[in-house]
Amino acid sequence: MATKTIAGKTVEVNEEGFLVNPSDWSEEMAPVLAEQVGIFELTEQHWKVIRFMRKDFAEKGQIPTVRRIKNEGGVPTKDLYALFPEGPA
DSSP states (O other): EEEEEETTEEEEEOOTBSSGGGOOOOTTHHHHHHHTOOOOOOOOHHHHHHHHHHHHHHSSSSSSOHHHHHHHOOOHHHHHHHHOOTOOO
């Protein structure tokens, strides 16, 4: 498996560049990863979505849908796409 150093931590990534082990992720990595997709500042609204998604994944074992982020995370779909132009999920 390939490895990549993100925010000073070497982690395993898959062929698409995603972390193999979700537990390797840290909040220090978020700004670095965000910059790679053209997001140069993480606002409180970004963090609200990121933290909801992390918590939901930890509880349910799968990535939350846009609908669940909207309904349970309290972030309107339009806002999600404004925050994450390449797609929120």
